[in-house]
Amino acid sequence: MTYRDVATKQVLIWALTAVAARMPVAMTPLALVFLVRERPGGYTLGATLAAAYVLGEIIGAPVLGMRLDPARGRRHLVVGLAGGALGFTGLGIFADSHPAVLGAFAFLAGAAPSAAAGGQRALLTSLVPERAVAQALSAESMLMSGVWAVSPVAVAGLALAVAPRVPLLLAAACMASSIAGHWLLPAGWAGDQDGDTGRARTRVLLHAWPVYVTGAASITLLGLTELTLPALLEQRGIGVGWSGPMLAGMAVGAGLGAFLYGLRSWPGRLRSRSAVLISGMAVFVALVALIPGAAGITVALVLAGVLQSGALITRNLSLREALPQSALAAGYSVLYAAAGAGYAATGSLAGGLLQVVAPSTAVLAGVSLTLLLTVLGWWGEARRDASGAPGDLVVGLAGGAEGAPIAGGRDPECRL
16 A cells, blocks of 8 residues: 555546635634724634635535435536636725625635535545545545645745735635646546435435544544644743644644554554544643643654645545445535534634633643544444444445445455
């Protein structure tokens, strides 16, 4: 198992298209803050606009993801990306408008392309042999780690050196260019939707709920770290300016972890592997709250990033076990929405706790919540696998040909 099967022209085109589509997602929260920070109450307004954007993602991802047709996925993705480009353009051009107008554009920018991540992931896995799916997902994780490491720097530089609206106009241009990229890729991906009713698909997606819970758990740790790190550094007497380089180190660690994950097969069931990785990440985040020195905090963040990327990859692989091909894009979209909801919930929890407890205590409380979600997700997957019910649902939705291997709970290598 190597990355050789992933190094193809089609995957390269996909990578460029995916970066263009997801760079705006990584840029937006900070870009919205810079857009309105010079207004009265600008920081509060920026946070409100960011919340509207995330709300659009949370609502749009499952709703639009459910409508993705594997045979004509490109058409759905292109329409969504065009809507997102329109939303970002509106934010950039009408930057001085009433907050309600900006909120509507932010919601549109979040909701319209929210199913793109799920559809693009389904498309990626259809471009490589089945034996290379783990490597493809690892490559995607490395790519996105780079995007998230570069985006904040680009936003801050453009907003301060040129104009606050420029990052959002750049986001619009990136998303528009991703539309062109999709016309160089296949029109759809694997999966036959014939006979796939909305009710049947919903039942199948709901039976994968443990995967969404553990996916949200891994993202809550990321959100917890990002939102509490400046306050934690201030508590430790460390300059808050170090938070940027430290989080960049965490992103680099995530890229390294994704690369290492794809180098070989790993022992154990996916649910157990995921629980171990998330628990390990929780330990390192807890150490961030306990270590007094900047060097130790940085090392703990890097190691947490290494484990986080592996946890996210196992969640995507678990969805491939739990869902038929025709429902994978919808499942990825629901997982995306669950991750967004987990991030938003962590932000609310951290914000509330920081008003009454020390930052280190807030971090430890968030870690406890993450471990609780991890145990719940592991239990749900174990119970689902023992009952065998998902396999029956998969057969009913996708036909017996696809149901058997998915219900078997193993990948073609029989080692995941």
